[in-house]
Amino acid sequence: MEANFPTRPLVGLLLRLLYQHYSEDTHAALREAGFGDLRPAHANVFPFVGPEGITVSGLAGLAGVRKQTMAQAVEQLERMGYVERRPNPNDRRSRLVFLTQRGESVKPVTHATAARVEERWAELSSPEELEALRASLLHLLTELRAE
Secondary structure: OOOOOOOOOOHHHHHHHHHHHHHHHHHHHHHHOOOOOOOHHHHHOHHHOOOOOEOHHHHHHHHOOOHHHHHHHHHHHHHHOOEEEEEEOOEEEEEEEEEOHHHHOHHHHHHHHHHHHHHHHHHHOOHHHHHHHHHHHHHHHHHHHHO
């Protein structure tokens, strides 16, 4: 299949299209591993929930989505058994989100899939190009978050 891109495609378009490939591969692996109930919006939760828990507001900030959007995703994941909310020992008015055992079992699947995707991308370009891309994206993201 030949790509019909403009001479100088926008970086945002390229990032979005690459992410679609990544997301499709991840979702397929999750379905195959028995997590077919997960949706792409749920991907905003798993990477940011550490062992100490996190508030919905904290999750929304890290994922770059609205608090309401994150609250809906957390509610869905809680009903599905992937996360649980517990009282925040530092603030009685809030609750912290934690991954359940089922939620923790998603991480190895997504990490293995991500590694396979990156290996494939390195084959299609080169390991050096992929690392240069990673460094550039990390630099841009760091600078943008510092603004």
